[in-house]
Amino acid sequence: MANKVIYAVYEDPELLKEGARKLVSNGVKVKDVFSPFPVHGLDPIIGIKRTRLAIVAFMFGITGACLATLGIWYFNIFDWPMNIGGKPSFNYYQNLPAFVPVTFEFTVLCAAHGMVITYLIRNKTLPGMPARNPDPRSTDDKFIIEVRTADNQGHSAEVITGLLRTTPVFEINERQY
């Protein structure tokens, strides 16, 4: 039996969620959902875990803070202490207040860029990548559920489309792959 991919097209995020609920409650595994904007409340239905990008940002931020501290200590305290306006330059701790702004900015710089680069790589969105959404309308006004028969050995394509037809679906497209 050839593997099939089924696209169920909806016109509204609420209707799409109804469709996704129907499929999942009947034991059908949803491969993915494509939408023009985030559909809130969808992730628990189709079993998407919370992203760990915030943790990534935190780790990059900590790295930035450490690098800034180390750098400033090396440049202004260890390697070449400068006596400007009699400000204490002989140890890091006493000079610390003046080092807060740069440490803070560098922390933010590393956290933001580190997280964004990770985000782009994880999403496979990089300059020049080809578009991979199944239907150009999914970035305009259509909400699309993708189901693959290969993921659902227990259900035939007919059963799945039958289930979808009981929901307020706009159209159903099938493709071989």
Added chain:
Amino acid sequence: MHSEAAIREPLILGHKTYHDITQDIVGPIENKAPRGWYILFTIAALIAAYGVGCIMYLISKGIGTWGLNKTVDWAWDITNFVWWVGIGHAGTLISAVLLLFRQKWRMAINRSAEAMTIFAVIMAATFPLIHMGRIWMAYWVFPLKNQYGSLWVNFNSPLLWDVFAISTYFSVSLVFWYIGLIPDFATIRDKVTKPGMKKAYGILSFGWTGNAKAWTRFEEVSLVLAGIATPLVFSVHSVVSFDFATSVIPGWHTTIFPPYFVSGAVFSGFAMVQTLLLVMRKVMKLESYITIKHIEYMNIVIIVTGSIVGVAYITEFFISWYSGVEYESYAFINRATGPYWWAYLTMMTCNVVSPQVFWFRKLRRHLGFTFFMSIIVNIGMWFERFVIIVTSLHRDYLPSSWLQFHPTWVDVGVFLGTIGIFFTLYLLFARYFPVLALNEVKSILKVSGESYKKEAAKHHHH
């Protein structure tokens, strides 16, 4: 589904579908630009070209071509720098702070406000760079090992803090803006038919698919970026104010400067957003998305921040007397009654008195009046920086050195030039970029759209 109180004014007027929103924003990009755009672009580009010429003249001759003298050794350049950085702050406030507060009205204006931020920060960064005189040595601001021995940059200096603050602010604002643009570029990519445009927007959209996991990540990244951009935006103008506040010049040496500068920045930034959006909504027919209510919300921000600025002016005046430091007192009396009284009066009138008229609902919802006021505030905030900088310097401790500042044509040309470059960039943005955050506006359509709200209210009464 999340629903909203019927008493709240709708944020999207008329009956729109998701497809209408795409059409309204992508249509103008696909089609030929209106004539008004070409006229405005030509004017802006000419001024920009003149400005670039002035900057090149300045770099080739040196900053002696400015009107600076021995006493007033900081004037228009730093005034313009602070003015432009301040303008930039509204974009981040709208996209970051209002996101944290879950303000839905930000969605129609955040994209263009962020674009404004980025262009304004580019203009701001121009001034310290050209003020270096030898701009080709600009990389010396970074901690690099150099050929003159192991001399590093001074991390105690607010000028170096500025380098880190402005560059972090610029690059973080840029990625925040671009992260939001990616899904909208994908919408344009999937919509346009001309092969050249399809290819261009395909590259810009980074191959965005809009699958469920990507959107989850998108929302998390937006939230975290908003969370870290919020302290960042406050830090940036605080650091800018440290350039003055950490010095020992009477009139600059005040602890009130960071909050005073930040609220002034938001104040002037929102004025510039009004200037730009009032024209854009008309030319690009965005009246359904950028509604009178949006304009009113922004005017409320202007009156709040304008009042904070007013309180700050009066406080520093009072403290200069209360401190008992005669030089400090003189600096402020000289500001208000000395040879620069007209600049002080302009600042007070434009920033403190005139925004108070927005207490009248009719005036804050009046488009023509709002546009007029936005220009007034922009002028007032430029004068604020001029007053702080020039009036504090022009009379120092030695009366024989007291001098006035007279700008030269290079001073004027460079400043006008940055306005030209700014508007050129903004017009290019308005022409080729999605001017509304499509994905965000669509997400509030069923909750805050006029026809959907009416529908919901009908069901509610049954």
